[in-house]
Amino acid sequence: MVCLVPGAAAIAQEPEEDSAEAAREALQKRDTDVTEESNLEEVFQAAEKQYSLLPSGQLSVVFAGDYSYFRNDTIDIGIDESSGNINRFRIENDAEHAFGAALSVDYGIWNNLTFNTRLPVQYKYDTQKDASSAALGDVTFGLRYQPFPVRPGGINTTLFGTLSTATGDSPYDINVNSELSSGKGYYSIGGGVSMSKIVDPVVLFGSIGYTMAFDATGLNQRRGTDLLKRVEPGDSISFSMGLAYALSYEVSVSASYQQSYNFVSNFVFDRGGEKIVANSEDSTSSVLNTSLGLRTSSNRIINISFGFGLTEDSPDVLLGISLPIDVTGLKPGA
Numbered sequence: 001m002v003c004l005v006p007g008a009a010a011i012a013q014e015p016e017e018d019s020a021e022a023a024r025e026a027l028q029k030r031d032t033d034v035t036e037e038s039n040l041e042e043v044f045q046a047a048e049k050q051y052s053l054l055p056s057g058q059l060s061v062v063f064a065g066d067y068s069y070f071r072n073d074t075i076d077i078g079i080d081e082s083s084g085n086i087n088r089f090r091i092e093n094d095a096e097h098a099f100g101a102a103l104s105v106d107y108g109i110w111n112n113l114t115f116n117t118r119l120p121v122q123y124k125y126d127t128q129k130d131a132s133s134a135a136l137g138d139v140t141f142g143l144r145y146q147p148f149p150v151r152p153g154g155i156n157t158t159l160f161g162t163l164s165t166a167t168g169d170s171p172y173d174i175n176v177n178s179e180l181s182s183g184k185g186y187y188s189i190g191g192g193v194s195m196s197k198i199v200d201p202v203v204l205f206g207s208i209g210y211t212m213a214f215d216a217t218g219l220n221q222r223r224g225t226d227l228l229k230r231v232e233p234g235d236s237i238s239f240s241m242g243l244a245y246a247l248s249y250e251v252s253v254s255a256s257y258q259q260s261y262n263f264v265s266n267f268v269f270d271r272g273g274e275k276i277v278a279n280s281e282d283s284t285s286s287v288l289n290t291s292l293g294l295r296t297s298s299n300r301i302i303n304i305s306f307g308f309g310l311t312e313d314s315p316d317v318l319l320g321i322s323l324p325i326d327v328t329g330l331k332p333g334a
Helices: 017-027 040-048
Strands: 059-079 086-110 113-126 131-136 140-145 155-164 188-199 202-213 221-223 226-232 236-246 251-262 266-271 274-279 283-297 300-309 317-325
Touching: 155 202, 236 283
Parallel strands: none
Antiparallel strands: 059 086, 059 317, 086 113, 113 131, 113 140, 140 155, 155 188, 188 202, 202 236, 221 226, 226 266, 236 251, 251 283, 266 274, 283 300, 300 317
16 A cells, blocks of 8 residues: 555655655555454354353363455555646555464363463465465463353353464564565553353353553664654554354354454654654454354364454455364363
């Protein structure tokens, strides 16, 4: 995305054309900017795992695979400053395919406190750059806590907290012309509350959360004639709601809606010793998801999910599958 893009950056000072190009490159929409809440596998697990924690000492491992497709058409316009005439006009089509796989490990510390971690790997292909990459993503750690015992017919409340690392390839360290990132490039912590209620045979659920992002410093990435030195990513707030319905003992379906609001991010450039600050606009990402659960045994459910984005900041298509891995041999006393 080079020029007239929704949510384009506003530069603090009047830049030269090449410097403006560098700023726009830094502020363009990246697939890693989409928060973890838009991952379909996690959405379905919210209905199935988040509201009934593991007993103390029990271990759960889930494998998940997903695919997302992001397409964007941008207009690149060059205007002669002296005459005001348009000397360049072109439409650029960019599409990015992302395939991911992840292991989610949950461990019951207490009956009402569960620790979890997620280890993702990702393969990407960008049609505009004709570039691909396969790398580790951002590893996350989290805790889920139920302050009140579950009561039949009552509302089940779960508090959650998450730490997202920057183990993936940062979009602010790579060569933007020929490489792709696998992470967001900064650490973040988040927390919130989720609730569910069983209205047999339907489970209603919803959650709200807030994520605080930490600055990415010590950067030295070339953007045109400028150097990107620091990124101050904006915080975000998100919510989701949905329902899961049991068609039979073997088959269940769910539908959910997720939306996140991302606040302004600041980008600090060095232009020949002069500090230049650019900022992105607020953005909103919303995704509609549907999932199908198939019970293959008494303790195994395979989830197949499909979703699509409703805003320009969301992936166009998302597909996912998740299934539990038998870890009987790893349990205490096995």
